[in-house]
Amino acid sequence: MSEYTIYHNPRCSKSRQTLELLKENGVEPKIVEYLKNPPSASELKKVLKLLGFEPQQLMRKKEAEYKEAGLDNDALSTDEQIKLMVAYPKVIERPVVFSADKAAVGRPPENVLELI
Template identity: 50%
Template sequence: MTTVFHNPRCSKSRAAVELLISRGIEFDVVEYLETPPSAKELGKIVKMLNIDPAQLVRTGEKLFKEMNLGDRELSDAQWIAILASNPTLIERPIVVYDGKAAVGRPLENIVEILDQ
């Protein structure tokens, strides 16, 4: 099953959806701001991405600054909890495809997992 964690207001996210459509790939859309992934789901996504949870954080968001997250040392579990509670901070779009995941910044990251 293919899933896109999507924000329809984001051009990169819309481009990811268009890419999957153009390739004829069926997928589920999760508008993650409306239906945030759980901490458990985020943990799985981070493992598929092969990154630290902190690398999934949108550091340019106003909320990131308001929460003083740049000045704090947090564990992986703490980052995941913060992302689950504050989905605006989750980098987008995320495509999960065939047991792999990619953040679509740049879009070529998604192409790479589709072509493997």
């Protein structure tokens, strides 16, 4: 079985539910509190590729930081968006669970069951 990682925010109920669901199914993921330890641009690119997402698809558009960072600017390149996601990790959707070859967003938490 592959090793799983979760970008986790312990204050988020969906993130806590997703982590609990993984554990109930025998998965002990590596927990990354991404607000304290944001992913690097290369890590974020890898996760986006595994999800098959463009950066905007992994953003929390209702967060104040989304507009503050200028992420609502359609002229930003993919690399610029990723750099801003690293600088403003609060805009990254949560939770994200991934392994070496697949990923899912835990909204709803049951989405991650397809990984295991």
